[in-house]
């Protein structure tokens with residue numbers, strides 16, 4: 009016979025109180041039941057508490073927890089506690105509850121909220137440690153590259169080719185599109201000004217010099233950082249989190265050589281090529297504005313472009329992109345190897361790879377600007 | 384037990400991955416309150432079967448009834464409601480790495496009940512206590528051993544006291560004592576609350592100590608090769624695949640002394 013979910017409290021004289029429970033005692037009712045504990049003890053202040061569970065049709069672990077709490081409260085107030093009407097099976101549920109577990113303190117402290125100064129301190133220490141980590145990783149990477157150059161047959165060329173495709177071939181459409189639009193916009197904006205002086209032809213010079221020396225390498229590097237640096241970090245990070253990197257180490261591989269070298273070599277080979285394409289696409293964008301908007305012929309535009317850029321410009325731009333490639337791929341790998349924990353750690357590694365790469369790109373570019381100034 | 388309506392009914396279930404048929408025309412019923420064990424060699428489709436029954440994967444053919452409703456006829460909202468009454472331990476534990484163990488177990492409670500934080504916390508502690516993980520509530524999954532992750536996964540699966548509990552190799556990675564304690568836990572939950580248990584396991588102890596009925600799957604047969612009470616199967620079956628399963632293990636155990 010199913011009982012209604014209900015209870016009533018019978019207070020006989022001499023402080024004996026009986027709590028009669030009926031119906032289902034489950035998680036859904038847990039909130040109502042726990043509210044009852046205070047009510048019984050405060051309103052009736054019993055000396056003996058009987059709990060009659062004859063009418064209980066269903067008891068799950070939440071219901072059992074309520075009984076345990078009731079009993080604990082009774083003990084705390086030195087009230088005699090008696091339970092009746094429980095089948096052997098239901099007693100089984102009750103015995104599952106480990107009283108010590110309910111009060112046992114956590115073995116690890118809860119994460120504390122830090123105040124501003126603590127934050128600042130922790131962040132500073134992390135930043136310094138990070139620089140140290142990157143430097144030691146770079147050192148290790150250099151050694152591995154040195155090793156690879158002397159043991160060319162040990163390089164995993166199959167991986168190199170597949171990463172070259174991912175970084176270069178697959179990246180070309182987006183690099184091309186963005187560069188083309190960049191050239192178009194640059195030419196258009198500058199033409200508005202230069203037209204006033206009749207200096208239309210210098211639009212070609214401006215686009216060519218700006219792209220080949222500065223924007224081509226930087227734009228390409230930023231796109232590669234977003235596309236491939238992040239992918240490297242996510243790939244290695246996931247392997248790290250899944251203990252795959254440990255497995256490599258155990259099998260006697262150098263994870264660095266196995267995972268980083270192909271990515272770094274592929275980037276070093278493809279990013280400069282992407283940079284060349286980037287400049288070419290931008291010049292094509294500028295050419296369209298020049299021909300359609302400024303009445304230049306294709307021939308004069310290209311001639312002016314050739315005149316504006318020197319071999320030195322091209323070489324310095326490519327050298328820069330070579331260094332960018334090294335930085336992006338190395339940071340991607342380093343962030344991946346540093347990932348620890350779970351899925352969130354992989355996400356953090358990816359973000360950090362992109363942010364750090366872009367920061368380094370700017371730093372490297374400034375350094376080049378100063379060096380080239382004195383060359 | 385035969386008079387009641389089955390809580391789970393599977394009919395003509397066929398599972399294909401690409402051109403590879405993993406299960407062909409599988410059918411069985413699980414009665415309410417039963418401890419139903421699925422056994423079979425590695426790769427024969429046990430985990431796959433569980434995933435199809437709880438509806439996170441759709442079969443190539445066949446139908447699955449849970450509590451008398453055909454799950455293929457349900458929309459997303461109805462499926463979600465149905466799943467709230469189901470707890471599942473995945474073979475890989477599938478704990479959320481960015482949350483502590485306590486938060487993992489409390490997640491269904493905070494999502495699906497309006498209990499105050501204090502109560503959720505004590506229920507969480509109780510569940511962790513049941514799987515012998517008291518005190519580990521602020522640890523992250525990456526800070527636990529493989530077996531501890533399994534137990535935390537069980538605690539999470541039990542959080543809402545579901546009417547049906549699916550456990551995919553609950554005792555893999557556990558020592559024999561903890562594994563036996565887990566069997567006791569399962570049996571007590573089953574007897575006390577009538578929770579239906581569907582368990583994938585390779586442990587002969589678990590099979591003989593707590594199961595009411597087993598089905599045995601086979602990779603080559605792509606389906607069920609034996610069904611029934613394991614004690615009777617061990618005694619009466621003359622299918623070499625079945626006797627192998629029981630006897631090889633038993634003889635191994637004997638030689639160990």
Ligand SMILES: Nc1ncnc2c1ncn2[C@@H]1O[C@H](COP(=O)(O)OP(=O)(O)OP(=O)(O)O)[C@@H](O)[C@H]1O
Nearest residue numbers: 400401405423424425426427428429430431432474
């Ligand atoms: N997502 C998937 N895609 C393709 N094939 C799959 C997929 N999931 C499982 N399989 C295949 O289905 C078969 C059964 O896999 P399943 O994980 O169910 O095995 P299992 O019986 O649980 O084995 P174990 O005891 O090792 O856990 C395997 O052959 C596996 O290759």
Ligand SMILES: [Mg+2]
Nearest residue numbers: 429430431474
């Ligand atoms: Mg499996």
